[in-house]
Structure formats: C-alpha cells, structure tokens
Amino acid sequence: DIQMTQSPSSLSASVGDRVSITCQASQDIADYLNWYQQKPGKAPKLLIYGSSTLETGVPSRYSGRGSGTEFTFTISSLQPEDIATYYCQQCDNVPFTFGGGTKVELK
Amino acid sequence: QVTLRESGPALVKPTQTLKLTCTLSGFSLTTDGMCVTWIRQPPGKALEWLALMDWEDHKYYNTSLRTRLTVSEDTSKNQVVLTMTNMDPADTGTYYCARVIAVAGTRYYYNGIDVWGQGTTVTVSS
Numbered sequence: 532d533i534q535m536t537q538s539p540s541s542l543s544a545s546v547g548d549r550v551s552i553t554c555q556a557s558q559d560i561a562d563y564l565n566w567y568q569q570k571p572g573k574a575p576k577l578l579i580y581g582s583s584t585l586e587t588g589v590p591s592r593y594s595g596r597g598s599g600t601e602f603t604f605t606i607s608s609l610q611p612e613d614i615a616t617y618y619c620q621q622c623d624n625v626p627f628t629f630g631g632g633t634k635v636e637l638k
Numbered sequence: 639q640v641t642l643r644e645s646g647p648a649l650v651k652p653t654q655t656l657k658l659t660c661t662l663s664g665f666s667l668t669t670d671g672m673c674v675t676w677i678r679q680p681p682g683k684a685l686e687w688l689a690l691m692d693w694e695d696h697k698y699y700n701t702s703l704r705t706r707l708t709v710s711e712d713t714s715k716n717q718v719v720l721t722m723t724n725m726d727p728a729d730t731g732t733y734y735c736a737r738v739i740a741v742a743g744t745r746y747y748y749n750g751i752d753v754w755g756q757g758t759t760v761t762v763s764s
Contacts, residue, residue: 532701565750567685574734574757575685580750618685622738622748625698627675627687 533557533621537630543638550606552633554619559599563623566595566604569632570615578617579604611637640664642674642735644758651764656722660735660755667693667711667718673738674718675751676709680731688733691718692740725762732757 534557544550554564562582567575577586579595582602592607606613614637619630646658658676665672676688689709690698699707708721718735736754740746 563747567751569685574736574754575751576754577750577752580752586750586752620685620687620751622750625690625748626700627690627748629677629685629687632684 532626533560533623533628535619535621535628535630537619537633539633540631541634541636543636544609545638546609546611548609550609550613550635552604552617552619554597554602554604554630556600556602556621560621560623562598563621564595564597564602565620565622566593567618567620568613568615569618575618580622606635609635609637640737640753642737642753642755644733644735644755646733646758646760648759649761649763650725652726652762654725656720656725656729656760658720658722658733658735658758658760660718660720662716662718662737665737666716667691668713669693671740671742671746673740673748674709675736675738676720677734677736677751678729678731679734679757680728683731689720690738727762730760730762732759734758 536555564582566579569575583595594605616632616634618632641663643661673692675690691709706723710719734757736751739749
C-alpha cells in the first residue's frame with residue numbers, strides 16, 4: 532500500500548498568514564493527489580484534486596502543487612473560516628490512503 | 639442533486655457484525671465511471687479508507703481489514719451496503735460513504751472523493 536506522510540500534524544497561524552502543508556507519498560503517484568478540509572462534526576470537503584485543480588466553488592486562496600512523491604497545499608492568506616483539519620489522499624490506485632491530517636489553528 | 643446518506647445501528651456489541659447502508663440519490667452505480675467508497679474516522683483520529691465498489695461491480699478493500707469487509711449493491715434500491723464482521727471497540731467511529739468518479743484514459747483514473755454523506759456514528763461496546 533502507498534503510505535502518505537503529512538506534515539506538520541498541527542500549526543498555529545494568524546489571520547492573513549500564508550500557510551503550507553506538505554504530503555509525501557511512499558512511491559510515485561504522479562499527480563493523483565487530493566486535498567480535503569474537515570471541520571469539527573462535519574464530513575470532509577474536497578478542495579483540490581489532481582494535485583492542483585481547485586474543486587468548483589473553492590476559494591482561490593487555496594492552492595496545491597507537486598508531482599511524484601512530494602506535494603504542497605497552501606492557503607495564501609489564512610481566514611478565520613479556514614480553521615479546520617486538512618488531509619491529503621492518494622488516488623493513484625486502490626487501496627486509497629490518507630495522510631494523518633494537519634490541524635490548523637488561529638494564533 | 640447528488641447526495642448519499644448512511645444508515646445503520648448506532649451501537650453494536652463486540653464480535654457482532656455491522657451492516658451499514660448507503661442510499662444514493664442523483665446518480666446510479668450502474669452509470670459508467672461511478673464508484674462508491676467507504677471511509678471511517680475514529681474519534682479524534684485521521685480518516686481511514688475502507689472499501690470501494692465500482693460500476694462494473696469490482697470491489698476493493700483496505701488491506702488490513704479485507705478479511706472483515708464486504709461491500710455489495712442493491713440495485714433496485716440504489717443502495718450500497720458495507721458489512722464488517724467481528725466488531726471491536728477499536729472500530730468505534732464515524733463511517734462515511736461517498737462518491738468517486740473514475741475517468742477513462744489509458745486506464746481508469748480516479749478523481750477526488752467529491753460528494754460525501756453526513757456520516758453515521760457507530761459505537762462498539764458491550
């Protein structure tokens with residue numbers, strides 16, 4: 532199975548800060564990497580698929596990049612509504628696997 | 639509008655079998671490219687992928703849980719059922735069903751998990 536290592540596990544930032552999360556795959560997954568946002572008590576929401584494509588309706592302050600084994604998710608200017616846990620997920624092949632999550636908090 | 643809704647028991651006893659139903663609306667698993675996947679989340683922990691069933695009735699399972707999992711479809715009801723045997727307190731958590739679309743290329747490629755059910759909470763306790 533492909534292992535997904537996500538870092539950091541948590542971070543604290545101020546409104547307006549640029550925030551980045553990394554995800555490393557244990558083998559080459561091309562650009563088959565998705566990012567999700569999960570708020571407490573809610574189902575995850577797809578933000579980015581194919582490493583860098585924004586899902587319809589998702590704010591442009593979110594972005595993703597990377598290919599192969601190294602991926603980065605960025606929030607260009609953190610907003611209060613961005614407080615959540617973020618997960619990466621590989622969909623190169625089944626079994627799908629998720630990263631361990633990054634909890635983003637306000638400083 | 640595409641929706642999925644999970645249903646099933648909120649409480650099961652250790653060693654029992656869990657049966658969860660996912661009712662689909664706005665799409666059908668008989669349509670090319672459509673897949674339904676199951677994911678769970680223990681309290682305070684990360685998401686864990688469980689299983690996927692596609693439009694051609696192919697089924698895929700979490701490697702470490704495959705001996706306990708079965709996914710099936712009730713086409714007439716537009717429902718997908720997940721069965722997990724020998725439940726343990728460690729299986730306590732929220733269980734989600736969700737849609738994935740596979741796109742044809744040199745092989746089929748999966749898109750993101752784009753529509754999720756609200757989740758159903760399962761507690762395993764005697």
